[in-house]
Amino acid sequence: MQYFELTFLILFLPLVMLIYQLVGKKKRPFILLIASYIFIYTLSGKLLVYLLLATLCIHHFGIWLDANKKEEKEQIKDLDKEEKKQIKLKYLKQRKGILFLGILILMIMITLTKYMAFIGVNINHLLALFKINLKFKLSNLVAPIGISFYTFSAISYLVDVYRGKIKADNNLFKLALFLAFFPQIMEGPISRYEDTAENLYEGKKITYHNMCFGIQRICYGLLKKLVIADRLNTPVKLIFNGYDKYGGVILLLGAILYTIQLYMDFSGIIDIVIGTGEIFGIKLPENFRQPFFSKNISEFWSRWHITLGTWFKDYIFYPISLSKMSRKITNSLRKKIGNHFGPLVAGTIALGTVWLCNGLWHGAAYHYVFFGFYHFALILMANIFNPAINNFYEICHINPEQFFIKAIRIIKTTIFVIFGELFFRAQSLKIGLVMFKKIFTEFNISSLNWKTLNALKLFNYELIIIGITLLIVFIISIIKEKGINIREKIAKKPIYIRWMIYYALVLYVIIFGAYGGLYIPVEPMYADF
Amino acid sequence: MRNDLLEILENIKPGVDYENLNTLIDEHYLDSLSILSLVAELEDEFDIVIPTVEIIPANFNSVDNMLKLIEKLQEED
Numbered sequence: 178m179q180y181f182e183l184t185f186l187i188l189f190l191p192l193v194m195l196i197y198q199l200v201g202k203k204k205r206p207f208i209l210l211i212a213s214y215i216f217i218y219t220l221s222g223k224l225l226v227y228l229l230l231a232t233l234c235i236h237h238f239g240i241w242l243d244a245n246k247k248e249e250k251e252q253i254k255d256l257d258k259e260e261k262k263q264i265k266l267k268y269l270k271q272r273k274g275i276l277f278l279g280i281l282i283l284m285i286m287i288t289l290t291k292y293m294a295f296i297g298v299n300i301n302h303l304l305a306l307f308k309i310n311l312k313f314k315l316s317n318l319v320a321p322i323g324i325s326f327y328t329f330s331a332i333s334y335l336v337d338v339y340r341g342k343i344k345a346d347n348n349l350f351k352l353a354l355f356l357a358f359f360p361q362i363m364e365g366p367i368s369r370y371e372d373t374a375e376n377l378y379e380g381k382k383i384t385y386h387n388m389c390f391g392i393q394r395i396c397y398g399l400l401k402k403l404v405i406a407d408r409l410n411t412p413v414k415l416i417f418n419g420y421d422k423y424g425g426v427i428l429l430l431g432a433i434l435y436t437i438q439l440y441m442d443f444s445g446i447i448d449i450v451i452g453t454g455e456i457f458g459i460k461l462p463e464n465f466r467q468p469f470f471s472k473n474i475s476e477f478w479s480r481w482h483i484t485l486g487t488w489f490k491d492y493i494f495y496p497i498s499l500s501k502m503s504r505k506i507t508n509s510l511r512k513k514i515g516n517h518f519g520p521l522v523a524g525t526i527a528l529g530t531v532w533l534c535n536g537l538w539h540g541a542a543y544h545y546v547f548f549g550f551y552h553f554a555l556i557l558m559a560n561i562f563n564p565a566i567n568n569f570y571e572i573c574h575i576n577p578e579q580f581f582i583k584a585i586r587i588i589k590t591t592i593f594v595i596f597g598e599l600f601f602r603a604q605s606l607k608i609g610l611v612m613f614k615k616i617f618t619e620f621n622i623s624s625l626n627w628k629t630l631n632a633l634k635l636f637n638y639e640l641i642i643i644g645i646t647l648l649i650v651f652i653i654s655i656i657k658e659k660g661i662n663i664r665e666k667i668a669k670k671p672i673y674i675r676w677m678i679y680y681a682l683v684l685y686v687i688i689f690g691a692y693g694g695l696y697i698p699v700e701p702m703y704a705d706f
Numbered sequence: 707m708r709n710d711l712l713e714i715l716e717n718i719k720p721g722v723d724y725e726n727l728n729t730l731i732d733e734h735y736l737d738s739l740s741i742l743s744l745v746a747e748l749e750d751e752f753d754i755v756i757p758t759v760e761i762i763p764a765n766f767n768s769v770d771n772m773l774k775l776i777e778k779l780q781e782e783d
Contacts, residue, residue, distance in 0.1 A: 340759040476734055490738070495758045498742055507746050516718045520742035528738075560739060 178219050180363065180449045181402050186395070189216065193359075194456060198383050205380030206354055209457065216359040217322070224321035227286055232353045235331045238279035239338045239345030239352075245272050246341070276339045280332055287328045290320035295541030317541075323362040325538055329488055330356055334370045336492055343371050351378045360453035364446050366464040366484040373461060381458030391456030393664060396682045397653075398448025403690035404646045406442035409434050410691075412633040417602055420612050425620035427629060428612045432599035437647070439598060440468070443482075467654045472577075472586040474555045474593055485538070489531045498527035517564050524560065529553055543606040551597050642689050707752070711772060714747045728768035736766060748772075754779040 178184045193212040197205050217225050249268035253261045288296075297315030304311050334355070337343045346352050355374040381387075416423060416431030423431070444465045454461040462484050471477035478486050497503060503523035511519030536549025570577050577586065596613065603609030630640075656663050667678055715724050722735045730736045736744065744766070745756050754776060765775045 337759075340757070342759050475737060479734070491758075491762075494738065495761045498738075499745060499756075499758055499761070504746065507742055508750075511743060511746060516743045516747075517739065520739045520746070524739050524742055 178216065180360070180446055180453075181399060190453065190456075194383060194388075197457065202380040202382070206350065206378045209358065209377065210350060210354045213354065213357040213359040213362065217357060217362055220363070221321040224319060227290070227321045227324060228327060228357055229353075231283060231286065231327060231331050232349070232356050234279060234282050235334050235356075236346070236349050236352050238275060238335055240347065241275050242272055242335070242338045243345035245275060272339055276335055279335045283328050283331050283335075287324055290318045290324060292537070292541045293317045323364070326365045326367055327356045327362065329367045329485075330369070333367070333488060333492060337370060346370070346374070348378075354378065358454075358459075360450040361461060364443065364450065365482075366447060366450070366462045367488050368462060368484070373459065376459050379458070383456060383458070387458050388456050390664060390668075391452045391454075393667075393679065393682070394452030394455060395449050396452075396679075396686060398445040398450075398452060399686045399690070400646065400682065401441040401445030401448065401650060403445075403686055403692075405643055405650070406438045406445060407691035408639055408643055409438040409441075412635050413438055413602070415633050417604070420603075420608060420615075423615075424624045425616040425618065426622055426625045427633075428599075429595075429616050429620075430625065432595050432602075432612075432616075435602045436595045436598040439602075440465075441650070467658045469591055469594075470587060470654070470658050471590050472583060473559055473590055474552060475559060477590055477594060478552070478556075485535070489535060493531050493534060494527045497530055498523045503527070521560060525557060528556060532556075539601070544600050544603055544609050547606050547609070548597055548601045551600060555593055646685075646689070707776065708769065708773060710751060711748075711769060711776070714744065714751060715769070718743050718747065724769050728770075731763040731767050741766065748776060752776050752780065 178189060180186075189212075193208065197208045197212075200208055214225060217228060245268055249265065252268070253264050256264065293315045294317045297313045300313050300315075334343075334352075338345045351374055352370075354377050355368070355370055358368075358373075358377055361368065413431060413435045416427060417435070420428060420431075447464045451461050451463070464483050466480040466483065468477050468481035471480055498507075498520070503526070507520045507523045510522060513519075532549040532553035533546065534549075535552070536546040539545045539548065567577075569575075575582060577583070599612060600606070600609040603612055630636075653663060667675060670678075712724055715722070718740050719736060722730070724730070727733070727735065731741075741761065745761065748754065749756060756775070756779065760775060760779070765771055
């Protein structure tokens with residue numbers, strides 16, 4: 178059962194909504210929790226146990242951290258300043274240990290299921306390098322769906338309790354629902370406890386407004402997913418699986434189509450997820466903000482998979498770049514080489530770590546690691562050359578925000594993203610490099626003809642449907658980019674216009690969605706991460 | 707305090723309308739590297755320690771919010 182399947186949309190979700198609405202306010206969170214566990218069980222079976230362990234882990238360690246803080250407070254009462262300092266240091270050390278242990282347990286679970294085989298391969302490479310005749314055969318345990326998402330939410334909860342940003346929650350059920358809420362378990366967004374837990378546990382009544390808005394958002398997600406992403410699945414598969422048969426033009430086309438497909442699939446699913454949350458009156462964090470209007474790669478990553486980016490920023494980038502050692506480096510360099518380049522060393526170490534983790538988070542394979550370092554290199558180059566580029570704009574009296582210049586910057590960023598996605602989708606780093614090379618060495622524009630397109634299952638009507646739907650998404654994106662709340666605008670229109678738009682959207686998805694034997698739905702790409 | 711903060715910001719990234727903007731982070735006027743410089747400058751200038759937990763867009767989106775953060779940290783000290 179997946180979010181875009183009829184079993185979910187016309188059976189599971191309406192049934193949960195009905196039971197949720199019928200029971201009292203206090204029982205509603207439990208209905209959501211039971212529904213979540215049933216949903217996860219249908220996907221992962223007994224592997225649900227990992228999620229239960231993660232829940233028990235953060236519940237126990239959160240309380241332990243809070244108890245330690247309370248004990249510290251008791252201990253430092255009536256002490257002088259120096260004694261207080263000593264005691265505080267002692268307790269801080271203890272809390273660091275507790276936090277470390279909690280994160281370690283969560284990391285062990287994710288490592289056993291995602292990274293053991295990759296670790297084994299690398300150990301064997303190292304042993305071979307030192308000519309040691311020993312081989313390890315490590316394999317991954319079967320990974321429960323969504324483990325990367327809920328593990329990150331779990332870690333953020335523990336770190337936030339440790340930092341004193343939130344208080345530990347004694348309510349095991351609230352924590353369980355925070356980690357397991359069924360709409361977001363498969364592909365995120367990665368929520369923070371302080372933003373969603375209370376909201377989840379409120380048990381708000383389903384209102385007409387929330388239901389309409391939620392269903393609209395779900396339909397828009399289905400439009401992206403079923404009409405565009407799934408229609409592009411066959412050509413993308415044919416190109417990436419048969420990369421050796423195609424020249425540079427088709428491989429470039431494959432990379433472009435895959436980028437569109439990934440965006441439409443992932444953001445479409447997120448629309449369904451957020452829409453489902455909206456029905457229950459739960460506001461889940463946005464994960465996309467028109468990423469293809471970004472003028473540089475840093476901006477792209479602040480608009481694409483936003484919750485993952487902010488997670489890395491809050492729990493890896495700033496803790497590393499603002500650690501004692503980094504602060505020392507930054508302070509001494511700032512005095513010597515100025516405010517721009519001063520923080521560059523500490524920033525680069527932190528950035529490198531973030532992108533290594535980002536690559537590995539997506540999967541235990543070298544092409545994902547390469548994908549991470551590719552973006553790291555692009556951001557690093559921008560960090561180094563930004564002052565020079567800004568000076569250039571100033572000397573030449575160019576306004577970088579002027580429409581034409583902005584368009585060039587957006588196109589440049591999009592090209593960089595497309596090449597990154599080529600490595601991301603390629604079956605291995607080696608194949609990715611071969612494909613990349615072919616784009617520049619075997620670029621023959623005449624190979625892009627109707628015969629090839631038809632062989633790739635890109636028939637005329639496919640292209641027209643995809644083109645028109647992309648245009649719809651593009652126009653909606655422009656409106657959103659201008660800060661106009663299109664849904665509120667529609668809600669203010671007369672009832673007959675409103676319902677005409679809703680019906681048109683639903684019919685469009687039903688008529689033009691990619692169903693049947695000709696199409697292979699896209700596997701839930703992000704659910705594997 | 708306000709003028710000192712404006713001077714620091716102008717040194718880190720000149721030419722931004724700090725007085726009126728309240729989306730300094732959201733609209734990418736200040737990037738991560740600028741934040742690293744800013745944190746170091748603020749800690750020196752106002753004798754505070756800014757914990758990582760306070761490095762959130764809401765605290766750095768406007769001059770007013772930065773001043774509130776500085777005052778809060780000075781009081782806590």
